[in-house]
Amino acid sequence: MTLNRRTFLGTGVAVAAALQAPMVLGAGKPRVVVIGGGAGGATAARYIAKGSQGAIDVTLVEPTRTYYTCFFSNLYLGGFREMPSLAHSYGKLAGNYGINVVHDWAVGIDRDARTVTLAGGGTLPYDRLILSPGIDFVEGAVEGWGLAAQNRMPHAYKAGSQTELLKSQIEAMPEGGTFAMVAPPNPFRCPPGPYERVSMVAHILKERNPTAKIVVADPKTNFSKMALFQEGWAKHYNGMIDWIGGDFGGGNVSVDPDAMTVTIDGEQIKVDVCNVIPAMKAGRICELAGITDDNWVPVDGRTMQSRMDQNIHVLGDASAQGDMPKSGFSANSQAKVAAMAVQAALTDAKLFPAKFSNTCWSLIAANDGVKVGATYEATEDKIAKVDGFISQTGEDAELRQATYEESIGWYAGITSDMFG
CATH class of the missing domain: 3.50.50.60 (FAD/NAD(P)-binding domain)
Known part of the structure; x- marks a missing residue:
């Protein structure tokens, strides 16, 4: 219908x-x-x-x-x-x-x-x-992150000022910079939401900053509309998005908001923007x-x-x-x-x-x-x-x-x- x-x-x-x-x-x-x-x-x-x-x-x-x-x-x-x-x-x-x-x-x-x-x-x-x-949000769900760090690494999962902050950070990324997302475990608000967000970030970066990269650390091994999103990412944003699922260490994550780093399964990555969506x-x-x-x-x-x-x-x-x-x-x-x-x-x-x-x-x-x-x-x-x-x-x-x-x-x- x-x-x-x-x-x-x-x-x-x-x-x-x-x-x-x-x-x-x-x-x-x-x-x-x-x-x-x-x-x-x-x-x-x-x-x-x-x-x-x-x-x-x-x-x-x-x-x-x-x-x-x-x-x-x-x-x-x-x-x-x-x-x-x-x-x-x-x-x-x-x-x-x-x-x-x-x-x-x-x-x-x-x-x-x-x-x-x-x-x-x-x-x-x-x-x-x-x-x-x-x-x-569950306090301590992501090592190194708390509400005190939400201005450095916004969650933007309560709309308003956090959403505006995240967009301004994306638009200010240096050429060829890195956007990271820490995705939440189940259950959470809007199961397709993080992956639509990845798509929208990729869309704006493709227009403004086409050599930028997106890294997603995800504790889950699959997600809502996974085949549809991955098909779309390959079609529209080929090579831009690196999704790391739970079976590849995506759930073993810590962040350092002051240093702007994300560590995924022991590998530290320097990032320019980090969207942490906690449990x-x-x-x-x-x-x-x-x-x-x-x-x-x-x-x-x-x-x-x-x-x-x-x-x-x-x-x-x-x-x-x-x-x-x-x-x-x-x-x-x-x-x-x-x-x-x-x-x-x-x-x-x-x-x-x-x-x-x-x-x-x-x-x-x-x-x-x-x-x-x-x-x-x-x-x-x-x-x-x-x-x-x-x-x-x-x-x-x-x-x-x-x-x-x-x-x-x-x-x-x-x-x-x-x-x-």
């Missing part, structure tokens, strides 16, 4: 219809607090506020006033988008849907009292809490809530409820839910299921069986787009894959261009679905 803005928005119609015209149970107006204003949190807040027609009080807690999408930020690095095109505000959520948007950090959760503590000193009570905080975990607020198991939050895929606290729903990257990848599309899909479950719990709205979908597009070169995706259903144990699809090697240029154009339509659709 070709996906554009209209058809993407249509995927939420069934959920929205199920949420219409509820009758509040009990005398008090139920309160929902959503922490995190990205693809999961913003969508959940909007669907609950719109669907309940004012029957539920919705508060969205998000520290930033302008949200930059991590998805499509690689296209900014490659010169295919400008940074303002990734920026979105929360004005419509407040003005059109009556959501109380609070720009502050959530720093504590009292699960017994059902309250959220804010950095500014405020406290928010809730009947249901939705957490969609995205990712944080990831659920956003810090999930740890503070005491609902993580290892680095992620186990959830019941039928409602996205935490398996440790039924009053908390966890969406997107932070959740351990089964077969769905950690992506913006996934978070948006899960948000609609959680919104339906919250309304069913707090009002007389009907709860329907949870269905999910995901597609991840990647751009390899100009008009050379590829995709992978699947549909899913919720079981008692997990969100389980039902069927899937993936672009094929050897596709013609017309199909690849159509795939890229489809992704543009999806971006317009999902950001409208998130922010109104």
Whole structure:
């Protein structure tokens, strides 16, 4: 199916219809607090506020006033988008849907009292809490690197200033210089993301600095869309990219941000730019809530409820839910299921069986787009894959261009679905 803005928005119609015209149970107006204003949190807040027609009080807690999408930020690095095109505000959520948007950090959760503590000193009570905080990084995951080094060796896996910094470093590389990436272990946000980024860096270097080299140290022996990316790299950037997988020492890596060196399996390389993407975990607020198991939050895929606290729903990257990848599309899909479950719990709205979908597009070169995706259903144990699809090697240029154009339509659709 070709996906554009209209058809993407249509995927939420069934959920929205199920949420219409509820009758509040009990005398008090139920309160929902959503922490995190990205693809999961913003969508959940909007669907609950719109669907309940004012029957539920919705508060969205998000520290930033302008949200930059991590998805499509690689296209900014490659010169295919400008940074303002990734920026979105929360004005419509407040003005059109009556959501109380609070720009502050959530720093504590009292699960017994059902309250959220804010950095500014405020406290928010809730009947249901939705957490969609995205990712944080595992300290010490890459030897020699920590958040203190992120300006020398940026991660750029939280979009905004880090993305701009990485692009400026790439553009300032000396002629014939070396760009290095330290790729993350599974599971992580956007499985094709690092490899689309490699493609976009190669694209800009091919134009500006064609003798430059790219070295990727990867702890994995394979990665999402591997055959498609490697075919594209050979076609568009032949000889520029050296990918070192886990079976060749790619997981044995240390860095020195001061000396700007990367050591891969004992071999030290002097680099000009180093993009370190460390191992990831659920956003810090999930740890503070005491609902993580290892680095992620186990959830019941039928409602996205935490398996440790039924009053908390966890969406997107932070959740351990089964077969769905950690992506913006996934978070948006899960948000609609959680919104339906919250309304069913707090009002007389009907709860329907949870269905999910995901597609991840990647751009390899100009008009050379590829995709992978699947549909899913919720079981008692997990969100389980039902069927899937993936672009094929050897596709013609017309199909690849159509795939890229489809992704543009999806971006317009999902950001409208998130922010109104």
